[in-house]
Amino acid sequence: MMIKKYLKPIASLKLTVVIFALSFFLIFAGTLAQVHAGIWTVVDQYFRSLVVTIDLQIFVPQDVLRVPGAFWFPGGLTLGTAMLINLIAAHTIRFKFTKKRIGIILTHLGVILLLVGEFVTGFAAKEGNMTIREGETVNFVEDIRASELAIIDQSDPEDDLIVVVPDRLLESEGTVLDSKNELPFTVEVVEWMTNSQIFGPNQAPDGRRGLADSGSASQLIAVPLPVANGVDGSVVDAPSAYIAISSEGERIGTYLLSVYLEGPQAVVVGDRTYWLNLRFARTYKPYSMRLIDFKHDLFTGTRMARNYSSQVQLVDEGRNVDREVLIYMNHPLRHAGETFYQASFLKGDTGTVLQVVKNPGWLIPYVSCVVITLGMLIHFGWRMAPKPRRKVS
Amino acid sequence: MNRCVSSAILPLVILGTASGLFGCEKSEIQSYRAPREFRGTPETAATLKPADHEHIVDWNIPDDWTELETTSSMRIATFQANNTQEIAVTAFPGDVGGLIANVNRWREQVGVEAITETQIEDSIERVAGSTVIIVDIQGETNRLLGSIINIGDGQTWFAKATGPDEMIGNIKDDLVAFSVSFRPHDHSAHANEDSQHNHADHAAPEISTDWELPSEWTPEQDFSNMLLAAFTTDSGGRVTMSELVGDGGGVIGNVNRWRNQLGLPIVATEAELGLEKMGQGSVIVDILSPNDEDRMMAAIVPIGSRTLFFKLTGKTSAVEAEMERFRTCVQMVGVANEVLP
Numbered sequence: 001m002m003i004k005k006y007l008k009p010i011a012s013l014k015l016t017v018v019i020f021a022l023s024f025f026l027i028f029a030g031t032l033a034q035v036h037a038g039i040w041t042v043v044d045q046y047f048r049s050l051v052v053t054i055d056l057q058i059f060v061p062q063d064v065l066r067v068p069g070a071f072w073f074p075g076g077l078t079l080g081t082a083m084l085i086n087l088i089a090a091h092t093i094r095f096k097f098t099k100k101r102i103g104i105i106l107t108h109l110g111v112i113l114l115l116v117g118e119f120v121t122g123f124a125a126k127e128g129n130m131t132i133r134e135g136e137t138v139n140f141v142e143d144i145r146a147s148e149l150a151i152i153d154q155s156d157p158e159d160d161l162i163v164v165v166p167d168r169l170l171e172s173e174g175t176v177l178d179s180k181n182e183l184p185f186t187v188e189v190v191e192w193m194t195n196s197q198i199f200g201p202n203q204a205p206d207g208r209r210g211l212a213d214s215g216s217a218s219q220l221i222a223v224p225l226p227v228a229n230g231v232d233g234s235v236v237d238a239p240s241a242y243i244a245i246s247s248e249g250e251r252i253g254t255y256l257l258s259v260y261l262e263g264p265q266a267v268v269v270g271d272r273t274y275w276l277n278l279r280f281a282r283t284y285k286p287y288s289m290r291l292i293d294f295k296h297d298l299f300t301g302t303r304m305a306r307n308y309s310s311q312v313q314l315v316d317e318g319r320n321v322d323r324e325v326l327i328y329m330n331h332p333l334r335h336a337g338e339t340f341y342q343a344s345f346l347k348g349d350t351g352t353v354l355q356v357v358k359n360p361g362w363l364i365p366y367v368s369c370v371v372i373t374l375g376m377l378i379h380f381g382w383r384m385a386p387k388p389r390r391k392v393s
Numbered sequence: 394m395n396r397c398v399s400s401a402i403l404p405l406v407i408l409g410t411a412s413g414l415f416g417c418e419k420s421e422i423q424s425y426r427a428p429r430e431f432r433g434t435p436e437t438a439a440t441l442k443p444a445d446h447e448h449i450v451d452w453n454i455p456d457d458w459t460e461l462e463t464t465s466s467m468r469i470a471t472f473q474a475n476n477t478q479e480i481a482v483t484a485f486p487g488d489v490g491g492l493i494a495n496v497n498r499w500r501e502q503v504g505v506e507a508i509t510e511t512q513i514e515d516s517i518e519r520v521a522g523s524t525v526i527i528v529d530i531q532g533e534t535n536r537l538l539g540s541i542i543n544i545g546d547g548q549t550w551f552a553k554a555t556g557p558d559e560m561i562g563n564i565k566d567d568l569v570a571f572s573v574s575f576r577p578h579d580h581s582a583h584a585n586e587d588s589q590h591n592h593a594d595h596a597a598p599e600i601s602t603d604w605e606l607p608s609e610w611t612p613e614q615d616f617s618n619m620l621l622a623a624f625t626t627d628s629g630g631r632v633t634m635s636e637l638v639g640d641g642g643g644v645i646g647n648v649n650r651w652r653n654q655l656g657l658p659i660v661a662t663e664a665e666l667g668l669e670k671m672g673q674g675s676v677i678v679d680i681l682s683p684n685d686e687d688r689m690m691a692a693i694v695p696i697g698s699r700t701l702f703f704k705l706t707g708k709t710s711a712v713e714a715e716m717e718r719f720r721t722c723v724q725m726v727g728v729a730n731e732v733l734p
Contacts, residue, residue, distance in 0.1 A: 139428075159426040169422065182424055197487045203498060205490040223490075238486070260486055284427065347546065 004093045011089035019086060023079050030076075032058040038227045038237065040145050047076030048122050077122075084115045103379025110372030113364055120361030127358075128283060129343065132291040132312070133351035139288035141356045142280035147239045147259060149176075150282075151183060152275040166281065167194075170241055185247040185269050190254055193224040196240035198260045211242040214253025215265040215276075222256055241278055245269070287316035287336060292324065294345060294352045308342050310352040327354060450544060453574035455567035469550075474564040480554045480571075489549045492517070492541065496528050499539055503532025503555065520649060520659050525572045529565070536561040540572035550575060566654050573650045605725060607718045621701075628714035630707030632722070637700050644668070644693055647702070648678050651689055655682040675727060677720065681709065688712035692723040701726065 009015075030046035035058070037045070046052050052075040056067040074082075087108060097105070128141035146167055153161040163183060169176050170192050177187040190211055199221045204210075210221040222240035240258035244251060247269050255265055257278035264277035290313040297307040309328035314321060314335060327333045333340040339362070343355035454460065454472065458480070461471040470482040489495060496516060497507040508516055518527040526541040538561045539553040552572050554561060606612070610624035610632060624632040648666045649659045657680065660666060668676040677692040690712060692703040703726075705712055705719040 154429065156426075158429075160429050161424065162427055163422065163424040165422050177422065181422070197489070198485060199489060200483060200485060203485065203489055203495070205494045225487075284425075 007089040007093050010085055011093050012086075013090075015086055016083075016090070019079055019083050022074060023083070026052070026073065026076060026079060029054050029058060029073070036226070041227065045075075049075035050078050051075050080115055080118060084112065084119075087112055087115075100382060103375045103377070103382060106375030106378060107372050108375075110368045110370075110375055113368035113371060117361045117364030117368060120364060121359055124361065125357070125359035126283075128356050129280075130289065130340070130354040130356050131346070131351060132289060132310075132354070133346065134291050134294055136351070137288050137290040140282040140284045142282055144236050144280050146281035147278060148281045149187070149241070149243065149257065150264070150275075150277045150279055151177075151187070152264060152277065153183070153272070154275065155272055164282075167239060183274070184272075185245050185252065185267075185274075188244040188246065190242040190244050193222055193240045195225040195227050195237040196222045196258065196260075197225050197238075198222055198240065198258060210256060212254050212256035214245075214267075215255040217256045217258070217261055217265065220256055220258075222258055239278060243276065243278075245276075285336075286318050287314060287321070289314055289354075291352055294349060296345060296349045308345060308352075310342055310354065312352075450546070450550070451574075451576050452571060455571055457567065458571070474554070474567060475560075478554055478556050478560050478564055480552055480564070480568060482550065482552050484548045484550045486548050489551075492526065495541060495549075495551075499528055499537050499553070500530050503530050503535050503537045505530055505532050518659075520569060520573055520653060524646075525569075525575070527569055527572070529561075531558065538565055538568055540568060542572050542575045544575050544577055546577060569653055570650055573646060573653075607722065609715070609718060626705075626707070626711065626715045626718075628707070628711040630705055630711035630715050632715070632719060633702075633704045633706075634726075635702045635704075637702065644676055647693060648680075648691070651678075651680055651691055651704075655680050655687055655689060657683065671723070671727070675723075677723065679716075685709055690716055690719055692719075694723065694727050 026046060029052075030042050033042050033046060033054075052073050053070045054073050055070045060067050091105070091108060128143045130138055130141050132138045147170075148167060149165040149170060151163045151165075153163075155161075161182065163177070163181065165176050165187070170189050171194070173189050173191065175186055175188045177183060199205075201210075201219050201221070204221040204223050208221060208223055210218065212218040212220075222242070225238075228237045238259050240256065240260065242254055243257055244254045245267050246252060252267060252269060255267070255276055257265070257276055259278055259280060261278075264275035267274045267276055292311040292313055295307070295309045295311075297309075307328060309326055311324065311326050312333075314323055314325050314333070316322075316336065319336065321335070325333050327340055327342050329342050332342070337360070338356050338358045341355040341357065342352070344353035345351065346353065455474070458472045458474050459476075461473050461479075468481055469484050472480040472482070474480060490498075493508075493510055493513055496513060500507055516528065516530075518529070519525070520527060524543050528537070528539045528541065530537045530539075535555050536558045537553065537555045539551060542550040542552065544550065552568060554564060554568060606624075609627040611627075613623040613625060621634045621636050623634070626632060645660075645663050645666065648668070652666075653659060666678060668678050670676055671692070671694075673695070675692065675694040677690065680689045680691070682688065686709060688707070688709040690705040692701075694701040694703070703719070703723050705715055
């Protein structure tokens with residue numbers, strides 16, 4: 001009784017309506033925000049946050065009117081949690097098990113599962129790409145939504161020593177690594193571009209000149225672009241940076257690094273060579289995959305794709321696995337709690353791109369949809385079923 | 394009041410825990426050891442992706458061009474026309490600043506003032522359904538001829554030549570034809586070929602050569618390896634036969650390219666091309682230059698996943714003398730390959 005007393009205000013149907021109204025507005029604002037911000041930025045800021053700061057500008061096109069100011073609004077995490085609590089509370093205080101209510105109970109149970117599923121996905125899901133050229137072996141997954149500066153020391157005859165600076169630390173100019181670290185030089189960000197375009201000499205707009213004076217990409221020029229928003233065709237941000245290397249107070253050179261560039265650039269400090277590379281953020285795995293063959297089949301006589309498939313050798317010594325696997329459309333590989341989908345391929349069919357997804361809650365949306373469907377079928381079936389006529393005495 | 398405060402505690406606890414979990418992101422400098430991924434030397438150069446154009450595009454190299462060794466890391470390929478004029482091919486991701494920026498950059502390179510967005514259409518020539526834009530700028534001392542090519546691979550391709558007016562004028566037709574021939578690489582159809590440039594295989598087994606050679610045509614011995622066959626006619630004309638994978642750029646793209654070679658304007662629709670249909674997708678077209686001096690009769694015959702191209706070119710009188718024999722030849726090849734009735 002006591003619990004019911006406390007739960008009653010948060011089980012209010014009025015509260016449900018308010019949460020729904022706020023959710024509608026949040027979805028509307030989040031959709032508008034994607035005109036200028038990247039889809040994953042919006043997902044994080046609007047739908048997986050407690051509070052979101054909504055700029056008034058998103059409601060008016062910039063070329064029509066400049067609108068300053070912003071307001072705070074509950075984020076998706078707040079509203080989703082509130083909705084879940086409201087729903088559970090309502091069932092707790094009003095729970096009655098009757099035959100007529102089975103459908104309603106199942107439907108709401110499905111909705112609760114759906115909300116829980118999103119929580120699990122938001123907290124625990126990891127997604128990345130494994131790009132493998134034919135004949136190559138890869139043991140890491142790249143996150144195309146994040147990048148990192150890798151500084152590689154190959155002086156050890158066996159392994160590479162790799163120092164990795166995540167993009168979050170590269171976003172502001174200044175020194176990110178000093179010589180107190182494992183490296184005998186300092187690394188300074190001269191300019192960071194979250195999304196960029198690369199131009200040849202004299203190609204850059206507005207007479208912009210490159211800042212690099214060293215390295216094999218010194219003739220190229222990087223120009224910042226607005227972040228990819230998925231609306232105008234751009235989906236993935238391609239970061240670039242001008243990075244200055246100094247040793248003992250002396251500038252060795254400024255380098256242009258970019259995910260557009262293939263291969264790292266050499267920096268010689270003293271008698272050692274180090275390698276600089278701006279790349280998508282990597283997570284190393286306890287297994288490796290070698291691409292034996294990538295196939296891009298066409299319908300006969302056309303250029304229309306019929307199938308993409310990757311024949312890979314999966315080696316996971318810890319799990320005693322060494323086998324050949326064929327991954328193709330709608331036939332992913334499941335291994336070590338991860339799912340490997342045939343996602344894309346390299347230009348010229350020279351390699352494959354596998355999407356690697358680890359989502360412990362991947363099954364929940366499917367189960368919840370089945371439960372909701374079942375609940376609705378029972379509920380409406382019950383109501384619409386012909387009722388037996390009463391006998392008139 | 395107390396009840397309301399207590400009711401609010403539960404959601405706050407859940408939210409607090411949730412936001413704490415969200416905050417667990419990898420965001421610090423890390424160092425680790427990993428197996429050697431590459432073996433570099435200080436001379437190893439980072440290059441723009443992709444370095445290997447042969448897996449990206451296919452193009453047709455004009456007969457008078459030779460490919461030179463490309464030493465610049467930014468160039469994709471370098472050609473030399475007539476042993477003198479250099480043509481550079483480059484590619485950069487995205488639109489490289491857009492059309493107006495590229496045109497004005499080239500104008501600046503030859504000392505010509507920049508133009509505005511409203512003047513752009515007067516300064517360029519769109520061919521092949523606007524996928525190729527030709528820019529021809531006469532500067533004070535040099536002339537710049539460039540093409541901006543979009544084959545839908547997320548990059549912008551450029552072919553450019555700068556030099557004396559006359560020399561650039563001599564290669565213009567070839568540079569336009571070269572630019573129009575750019576197309577995404579057909580990897581599946583050429584998996585075993587060494588050279589992805591040469592689409593004509595002299596021994597292509599799919600094409601039946603069971604047809605009779607007119608006595609008025611003399612087979613050429615030294616013709617481009619892009620061609621299946623080439624003949625010189627007694628009237629002074631030239632007949633060539635070539636083969637491309639797929640539709641080879643399509644009817645409208647190819648016929649517009651030929652029209653361009655003869656100085657005719659590019660048209661937007663197939664209906665304006667004056668095609669004569671031969672059945673089963675095959676067409677024949679007759680193109681006359683504006684001054685009536687040059688003529689071309691060409692046929693496009695699809696055979697399975699490939700397309701055969703026949704061309705009869707030369708002075709108008711030379712072409713007219715061979716037109717019937719040319720038609721017969723096309724018909725015979727089509728029948729031999731069971732694609733024409």
